[in-house]
Amino acid sequence: MTVTGHRDELELAIEAFKQWLDTFVRLLPKPVKEGLRRYWAETGVVLDDFVYERFDAIDLLADEDAPTLEALERAIEQAQVQLTGKKSEVVRLKSSIGKLDPSERAGFAKDVQKLEKTIGYTIDNLQKYFRKEAESARTERERIDVTLPGRRPRRGHLHPITMLRERIEDIFVSLGYAIEDGREIETDFYNFDALNIPQNHPARASQDTFYTSDGFALRSQTSTVQIHAMQRRGAPVRMIAPGRVFRRDTPDPTHNPMFFQVEGLCVDRGISMAHLKGTVAEFLRRMFGAQTVTRFRPSYFPFTEPSAEFDFSCFKCNGKGCRICKNSGWIELGGSGMVHPNVLRAAGVDPEVYSGFAFGLGIDRMAALMYGLDDIRLLFENDVRFLEQFD
Numbered sequence: 001m002t003v004t005g006h007r008d009e010l011e012l013a014i015e016a017f018k019q020w021l022d023t024f025v026r027l028l029p030k031p032v033k034e035g036l037r038r039y040w041a042e043t044g045v046v047l048d049d050f051v052y053e054r055f056d057a058i059d060l061l062a063d064e065d066a067p068t069l070e071a072l073e074r075a076i077e078q079a080q081v082q083l084t085g086k087k088s089e090v091v092r093l094k095s096s097i098g099k100l101d102p103s104e105r106a107g108f109a110k111d112v113q114k115l116e117k118t119i120g121y122t123i124d125n126l127q128k129y130f131r132k133e134a135e136s137a138r139t140e141r142e143r144i145d146v147t148l149p150g151r152r153p154r155r156g157h158l159h160p161i162t163m164l165r166e167r168i169e170d171i172f173v174s175l176g177y178a179i180e181d182g183r184e185i186e187t188d189f190y191n192f193d194a195l196n197i198p199q200n201h202p203a204r205a206s207q208d209t210f211y212t213s214d215g216f217a218l219r220s221q222t223s224t225v226q227i228h229a230m231q232r233r234g235a236p237v238r239m240i241a242p243g244r245v246f247r248r249d250t251p252d253p254t255h256n257p258m259f260f261q262v263e264g265l266c267v268d269r270g271i272s273m274a275h276l277k278g279t280v281a282e283f284l285r286r287m288f289g290a291q292t293v294t295r296f297r298p299s300y301f302p303f304t305e306p307s308a309e310f311d312f313s314c315f316k317c318n319g320k321g322c323r324i325c326k327n328s329g330w331i332e333l334g335g336s337g338m339v340h341p342n343v344l345r346a347a348g349v350d351p352e353v354y355s356g357f358a359f360g361l362g363i364d365r366m367a368a369l370m371y372g373l374d375d376i377r378l379l380f381e382n383d384v385r386f387l388e389q390f391d
């Protein structure tokens with residue numbers, strides 16, 4: 001190898017490094033370039049002048065064409081392999097030192113080492129800076145503002161009829177009543193005969209319901225549940241039967257062919273009308289407040305004798321008269337009476353030993369009243385915009 005030959009190769013290696021720098025600097029947007037200069041100044045890194053010159057002289061890319069910090073990090077890694085790795089020109093030059101004329105050796109070795117140091121130091125420092133920048137950019141990107149309000153899942157709630165039913169159940173449970181449930185499809189016996197409504201009785205019309213082709217009926221009141229309970233458990237019994245019932249009615253603002261009802265039943269020795277009045281009055285006081293007054297009006301139901309409908313003093317105006325009670329001061333709520341001996345007998349209870357009272361009221365009618373609804377059918381349309389007002 002001639003003296004000029006290996007000197008040329010060293011020059012070529014220096015040139016290759018400068019060219020890499022030129023290409024690299026062209027990739028840097030202005031703020032990145034400025035940041036790099038600041039970083040070098042702050043950390044006291046001193047690089048060769050030709051490195052600085054390039055950072056000042058070369059026109060910069062428009063920001064929008066700028067590669068990402070991660071891409072720059074990768075470009076530096078590649079350069080490290082290419083310019084200082086095992087197969088790099090610098091390493092090749094170093095291994096050629098031994099073959100040189102001894103007079104050349106020391107001087108050439110010094111120059112090669114200087115280039116190796118320059119490249120290594122420049123690349124190391126570029127790497128440090130871009131690793132740091134890429135890391136803080138990642139941190140910034142992934143930053144979470146813990147003070148932002150969270151995305152809460154929308155919470156639903158029970159249907160207003162269910163909420164009211166549960167309030168009624170709680171009151172009666174606290175009075176020692178059991179809650180009973182039963183089937184919605186019944187035989188003619190449980191829906192009518194056992195309730196003292198024989199074939200051709202006029203009440204079959206007012207309690208008219210829907211029938212299946214094989215002689216079953218959709219229950220028109222939950223008394224059916226109470227007949228089953230008396231047959232099963234015998235007397236004494238204290239229970240309420242809330243549930244869905246059906247009537248053959250044309251829907252209008254106050255009627256729906258399907259609605260909800262609660263019926264109550266209390267059978268024991270010596271049960272009188274006084275127990276009925278006390279129980280209904282106490283239920284209404286717990287429901288609408290201690291000032292609530294209850295009144296009973298004579299009425300007729302085939303399954304009770306005597307029978308009475310009950311009203312309570314308006315919860316809105318307290319009896320003075322308002323829109324809700326139609327200026328009467330009273331709100332009509334349900335029916336009641338002493339269980340007819342025929343009904344007790346049909347359920348297997350001896351009317352000579354036991355007597356009882358019963359009552360019934362419509363839950364949806366009560367909900368419409370309490371929420372000021374002008375149309376009971378709103379409760380069954382299941383429009384969420386309507387229902388979510390009753391949380």
Ligand code: 2NL
Binds near residue numbers: 303359
């Ligand atoms: C009303 C009237 C009433 C009853 C239901 C009943 C149940 C048995 C025996 C006797 Cl097992 N009676 N239930 C009594 C009187 C009235 O309901 O207006 N309901 C919405």
